[in-house]
Amino acid sequence: MTDLRTITVLVVDDSALMRNMVGDIVKATPGLKLVGSAKNGLEAIEQVRQLSPDVVTMDIEMPKMDGLQALARLMTDSPVATVMLSAHAKEGAESTLLALELGAVDFVTKPSGSISLDIDKVREELVEKIRMAAGVDLAKLRPGSNQRPPQAALEGKISTGIMRTLAIGSSTGGTRALAEILPKLPREINAALLLVQHMPVGFTKSLAERLDNRSKIRIREAQEGDVLERGLALLAPAGYHMELSPSGDRITLNQDPPRFGVRPSVDVMMESVALYSPAETVGVILTGMGHDGANGVAGMKKRGGHIIAEDRSTCVVYGMPKAAVETGAVDEVLPLDQIPGAIVRACR
Structure with missing residues (x-):
């Protein structure tokens, strides 16, 4: 796929208006071409x-076959x-997270429900994500494409020394990456975890709950004043920056302006951790569009x-990982299946 090639698009929605x-x-949109439409999953x-x-x-x-069923068939x-x-809605958030697990690249939230006459509000986001x-490698989107046997590094004695602070940032593709990494971390990991995943408002609570249900460590959406604890992962709520407080033992949330167009920002979180x-x-930087986190890892390093x-x-x-590597601050560049072991080693 090159930037000069026209991108062909199929639109699937049960509403003729949508x-x-x-x-x-x-x-x-220049560079995009509509090649067809479908009103249900079977037609898609x-x-x-x-x-x-x-x-x-x-x-x-959608009737007859919904988008999740169609996506599962298509990816196979x-x-x-x-x-x-x-x-x-909450139900929409849960379905969307399942879609990402099934192999969807990303999602766009309809501004006002199933029939969104104001869909033009998300025009720029939709075009950017199309x-x-x-340009993505479809092989990386197949369910289980990164699943391999657990790494030996996850076994053995877990340190009970001074608790580390582990900061993880991700964006596009990050929900699947987190679902590969966090369930493999031991309950006794010697770290308090802070997570930033770029998502719209209304989705981070459901993501935290899904990850918590699959993991040995505890995972929840962060709230103002949450105290850092060994084996607890706090996920920044969408729409809020999450920072480590000057006391170093709890987090604070704020709605300061977005950094490079995103809030929460990985940079904001990691810079506070460094300080x-x-x-x-x-610090861990996972898959994602843009360069959020590059300044943060440089500060931590x-x-x-x-x-x-x-x-x-x-x-x-x-x-995001490319931008982080280009800072010269990265110690290890690893495929996804090797990152849980590297995290455990670094936190001993």
């Missing part, structure tokens, strides 16, 4: 086979880069932190 509105956005599967689009925009709630039989269109999706952590620190970045070979989008 198909037309999303289709109009595609048709009005047939259209993908006939038209071979570069990208599919997929609604979730006819893999295609897919951007989901999701509702704000363009980004067209205020009373113990040794470990200057103060003695150990930095890990995900290798290009397993990244859905090699943006």
Whole structure:
């Protein structure tokens, strides 16, 4: 996929109005071409086979076959880069997270529910994610594509020394990466964990709950004043920056302006960890678009932190890790399946 090639798009939604509105956005955007539309999952599967689009925009709630069922079939039989269109509701959040696990590249939240007459509000985001999706390696999106036997490094004695502060940042593809890493960490890991995953408002609580249900460590959406604890991971709530307090033992939340267009920001979190952590620190940058986290890992490294970045070979989008590596602050560049072991070693 090159920047000069026209990106072909199939729009899937059970609402004729939404198909037309999303289709109009595609048709009005230079470099994108609308090649077809479908009103349910069954039609989508047939259209993908006939038209071979570069990208599919997929609604979730549809008759006959919903978007999740269609996505699962497509990723098995006819893999295609897919951007989901999701509702704000809790049920929509859970379905969207499942879609990401099934192999969707990313998602865009409909501004006002299933029939969003104001879909133009997310025009820029939708176009950006369609363009980004067209360039991903589909092999990395198949369910279980990064699953390998647990690493031996996860076994053995866990340190009971001074608790480390572990900061992890991710964006596009990050929900799947976190689902690969966090369940492999031992309950007794010698670290308090701070997590930033770029997501819209309304999704981080569901993500924390899903990850918690699968992991030995505890994971929850952060709240103002939460105290750092060994084996507890605090996920920054969407719409809030999360920082380590000057006391170094708890987190604070704020709605200061977005940093480089994102809030929460990995940089904001990691810079505070570099400044205020009373113990040794470990920073991890996972798959994601852009360069959030690059300044943060540089700051952590200057103060003695150990930095890990995900290798290009397993990244859905090699943006954030690439920017981190280019700072010269990264100690280890590893494929996803080797990162849990590296984290445990660094936290001993």
